[in-house]
Amino acid sequence: MRYETLDVRFLDGLCRIRLNRPEQGNAINARMLEELAHAVSQCEPSGQDKPVTVVVLEGAAEVFCAGGDFEAAATGATLDPEALYNLWTRLAAGPFVTIALVRGRVNAGGVGLACACDFVLCDPTAAFSLSELLFGLFPACVLPFLIRRTGVQKAHRLALMTRPITAEDALACGIADAVGEDIEALLRAYLPRLSKLSGTAVGRYKRYMAELSDIVARARPMAISENRAMFDDPTVRRNISRYVTEMKFPWEP
Template sequence: MGYDTLDVRFKDGLCRVRLDRADAGNALNARMVEELSSVLALCATEDRDQPVTILVLEGAASVFCSGGDFEATAGGAALDPAPLYDLWTHLATGPFISIALVRGRANAGGVGLACSCDLVLCDRSATFSLSELLFGLFPACVMPFLVRRTGLQKAHHMALMTRPIPAAEALASGLADAVGDDAEALLASHLPRLTRLTRPAIARYKSFMGDLTEIIDRAKPMALAANREMFEDATVRRNISRYVTEMKLPWED
């Protein structure tokens, strides 16, 4: 299948998905969410010659994913949070091992994309930031997935500070699972054991873990409502539009 925003390859039960909107910082738009959801549906199906057991999600060398597409938002087309939340839920609960391979910058929704995966592997160039509060927003849809990984206070601190945290700090907080000099070598060191796990075992285990935590399903209505309310705020829209057109934050002259 051809994709507009992704490069997708299947081989030996492994699916590698590379975000391919480099000119837009790999920002999430409706088309990318739709295509990623389509890939996850293919990975979840059991009628393939070789069912997928591992999904690797990666970006470019300098940017994993810069978050939601602010240019589309400034133009009046804010990203519908429901398909994105469902996408992250599928990464978290689908019957395969999802791995975020992070190089460079992961911001806002890019953090959501990473922390919804089962494993986050990154090289030392990786940074993670939640910048939403700078614009009068907050990461409502990201937080259930981030809290599940780091705990409430560390996620709370990250959202309030809005600063990028380096790979070593992400590892210490639980946002990342492993850090190395070379992301590809780090992935290669994990695959030999992960590829020994069977699809039924992975599916049963992830279903159990989803029931154990419950936070994703429980938080969904509240997170979607908060997200939609924020993006209807005229001040928030002005802040985003000004940043897109002038590259100035709300308090800058």
């Protein structure tokens, strides 16, 4: 695949995937979702001559991922929630270790993308938010992956408050695993051990962990159904369209 929205590099068992839609805040559109699914498939045992043991997801210095592409959604081109959920499940349960390197803003679906990973490493500029309820939505697909990390009440608070939390707050509530000024140094500290692990063993272990805490699999049908119902709601569509065209929230005159 010729990647248009990602930069993908393979090196000695490591795959680094960088979101590359800077003008759109690295928002996820249908093309990016397709490319992410392809890139992750290349990390599975049949995809490379040398097995990939670690997959690193990263964004830009100012924004990791702003979530789903509102401009596309305003025209009716909403993301396929089933494809999105499948991608996050592969990151959570695939036969490789997944690491999100987070700088800057992380919103909505960007939180889901990060929380699907095994580790979330942040620099102090990282800020996590769920803004969906401001537009009459709620983060149906994000919540199972977030709850897996934080527990129900902390995820509940983040969804209802809609405002960003800092990297240190994310560390305290379990979204982040480490925070440091030099995020590449954090990554280098994780790689020596992780890169030696067997993909077969990691895959078996992660499947076992998924069975122990089955919220992701159990919530899948309801999350996908709720997501589709919300984006089919004419009021929600109007709210999104108004925000895109006028930069106004639903309650603003």
